[in-house]
Amino acid sequence: MSVTSKKGLDYWLPKLVLSPTVAIAIIFIYGFIIWTSVISLTDSTILPRYDFVGFEQYVKLFQNPRWLSSLWNLVVFGTLFIGVCMVVGLVLAILLDQQIRAEGALRTVYLYPMALSFIVTGTVWKWLLNPTVGIERFIHNLGWESFQFDWIVNPDMAIYTVVIAGVWQSSGFVMAIFLAGLRGIDTSIIKAAQLDGASLFSVYSRIIIPSMRPVFFSAFIMLAHLAIKSFDLIVALTGGGPGNATDVPAIFMYQFSFQRGRLGIGAASAVIMLMTILAILIPYLYSELRKPKDA
Amino acid sequence: MAELNIKNVNKSFGTTDVLKGINLDIQDGEFIILVGPSGCGKSTLLNCIAGLEDVTSGDIMIGDDNVTYAAPKDRDIAMVFQSYALYPNMNVRKNIAFGLEIRKMPKDEIAAEVERVAKLLQIENLLDRKPSQLSGGQRQRVAMGRALARRPKTYLFDEPLSNLDAKLRVEMRTEMKKLHQRLGTTIVYVTHDQIEAMTLADRIAVMKDGIVQQFGTPQQVYDDPANIFVAGFMGSPSMNFLECSVVKTADGFGVQIESQGKTFELAADPAQADLSAYEGKNVVLGIRPEQITHVMPHVESQPFVTRVPVKIEVTEPTGADTLVLTHINGQECECRVHPTEAGNPGEQMDLLFNMSKAVFFDAQTENRI
Structure with missing residues (x-):
């Protein structure tokens, strides 16, 4: 009797302790994913209603020019943000890996923006980029009066200011990932390549960078999901403007669901965003989880 | 080239x-x-x-x-x-x-x-x-x-x-x-x-x-x-180092060792070292385990070979030979004997110390004499 009760406690205690977390996760993450999917199939407006209309909201969504332009903005922002972050992060990591002095301090400096929230980053860059108080005015005061840097108020260029702020915030983190990857490489490989006569450039381009493919993949996944769900940075920096010039799907979703009282179309846009992330994540998880069997 | x-x-x-x-x-x-x-x-x-x-x-x-x-x-x-x-x-x-x-x-x-x-x-x-x-x-x-x-x-x-x-x-x-x-x-x-x-x-x-x-x-x-x-680094098991004093023997110099309270004189081969300057002083005798063996009549008759009874403390069979650990001058000394000749720990055994390849080191500088 005592044996079974003891075994019972050992058996149940971890489950008991973990169950609230599991329950919360199931309800508030997966439950609401399902709920959102259901809502996206109804004609809900301000409040949820359960009159099912099939995929009508999705059809409406893709007929909405604002949604299409927000998708295009996401493509532009995502590509540039991921690309520039990777390049900047990799260059910083390679430079930091040359056994320089004060590496620890410099690493912290580059990593520090990561400690700020996107709201802070957005606000700071809003001021910096504002033509009347920021960089443009500073240069004017230095005496270069014709200098123009008004991207943030220019509808054609505003999306690039989001890229600038995003890169500033995230490239340090990418650098840290790459630096860890570089540190994982056996230094005698570099020595061997030197003896083989390879220049430093070809050591990196032909050996080190190709062998860091998994690291690139991780960095890409991290940046891709940051890009797709980017919301706070854009709200703080441009508020989606000027006009709708920096609209992205997350802002579209927020505005339609909670400000314009069109919950159905907002839910549909949220489901599309989830699908986009899954489209990137599933191949990644598949390749990651399959690997141990191969190796 | x-x-x-x-x-x-x-x-x-x-x-x-x-x-x-x-x-x-x-x-x-x-x-x-x-x-x-x-x-x-x-x-x-x-x-x-x-x-x-x-x-x-x-x-x-x-x-x-x-x-x-x-x-x-x-x-x-x-x-x-x-x-x-x-x-x-x-x-x-x-x-x-x-x-x-x-x-x-x-x-x-x-x-x-x-x-x-x-x-x-x-x-x-x-x-x-x-x-x-x-x-x-x-x-x-x-x-x-x-x-x-x-x-x-x-x-x-x-x-x-x-x-x-x-x-x-x-x-x-x-x-x-x-x-x-x-x-x-x-x-x-x-x-x-x-x-x-x-x-x-x-x-x-x-x-x-x-x-x-x-x-x-x-x-x-x-x-x-x-x-x-160098002597200790090369060779496995490594060379034995025994600190002992130099004495004058019948036809040259030798070192004095002690086993179980009895002292023995091991005559040194003059071709290996000139110990005349060290008479009465301490030197380090370096002798490899394979130069301390069980009693073999054809070896015992050679010059610079001395028979010493010792007490076996540990034996380590390696297959080809058995390593016997004993104490000489209060210091550990390993000897390589034929497996069938090796006694059991605690027993007495006679060993032959062959000094023809023994080397001597200055106790202070640790350099070869």
Whole structure:
């Protein structure tokens, strides 16, 4: 009797302790994913209603020019943000890996923006980029009066200011990932390549960078999901403007669901965003989880 | 020709002197082994020869060229690393070809060279595999293949066998020696394993604290060690060191030892050492375990052989011999006897001390007398 009760406690205690977390996760993450999917199939407006209309909201969504332009903005922002972050992060990591002095301090400096929230980053860059108080005015005061840097108020260029702020915030983190990857490489490989006569450039381009493919993949996944769900940075920096010039799907979703009282179309846009992330994540998880069997 | 001359090389990292005035003259085609405990500077010396570390002062000559300040790639050397350092993203073929591609060798020649090397090392069936798909021994072969492909004048090996299991290590050791005999190039090989050093080397440089303690053939290093460190480092089980006092004997000098309260005089071979200056003083007697054996009549009649009864403390059978541990002068002493002659721990046993190859060291300087 005592044996079974003891075994019972050992058996149940971890489950008991973990169950609230599991329950919360199931309800508030997966439950609401399902709920959102259901809502996206109804004609809900301000409040949820359960009159099912099939995929009508999705059809409406893709007929909405604002949604299409927000998708295009996401493509532009995502590509540039991921690309520039990777390049900047990799260059910083390679430079930091040359056994320089004060590496620890410099690493912290580059990593520090990561400690700020996107709201802070957005606000700071809003001021910096504002033509009347920021960089443009500073240069004017230095005496270069014709200098123009008004991207943030220019509808054609505003999306690039989001890229600038995003890169500033995230490239340090990418650098840290790459630096860890570089540190994982056996230094005698570099020595061997030197003896083989390879220049430093070809050591990196032909050996080190190709062998860091998994690291690139991780960095890409991290940046891709940051890009797709980017919301706070854009709200703080441009508020989606000027006009709708920096609209992205997350802002579209927020505005339609909670400000314009069109919950159905907002839910549909949220489901599309989830699908986009899954489209990137599933191949990644598949390749990651399959690997141990191969190796 | 590829003589390798290392002239008065010093290397410091900050205030730490790692190499202190290294001088080595290595002949063309010699197999040289740098051996010593970890931290003795042997790997640093190898890196200096390779050009991966700059020397603080001194000169390194390969043939007639002073390469002290030449880039690694201009020294015409190849190196095999302890971790093998294979390029993880390339298959075996590309690994071997990489150095040749960098040197802009025509494609068909590269292919031919890869084939030649693969055949030599019997890795033809591995050419399309990635390093991660190879076993330790196979990686080791590929690393050697990469070195061989460039046909350099000098090969450097940095503990190439230390990551292999014991059996494979012995196999690769033999192969390494065969390979050297076939290629006839100069090899500098770093190891901390004195058996590897003894079996492979034409000459051994025993290093300690950044100084070459002795540079000579394996037999010289074994029979004529320059000091206690070299004597103790080479040979397994290691030489016995017994501190004892020098006494005058009937026809020369000898040392006095004590076993179980009785004293014995061991006559020293004057050809081994002149002990006249040490009469009455203490010296360190160095005698290898195989020079202390069970009683064999044909040995007992030889000069400089003394019979000493001892008490057996521990026995360690190795198969071919049994090692018997006893106490002489209150110090541990290991003896190598025939398994059937060895008694049991606690028992008495008569041993023959053969002094014809014994060596003596100054108790203060630890140098050879």
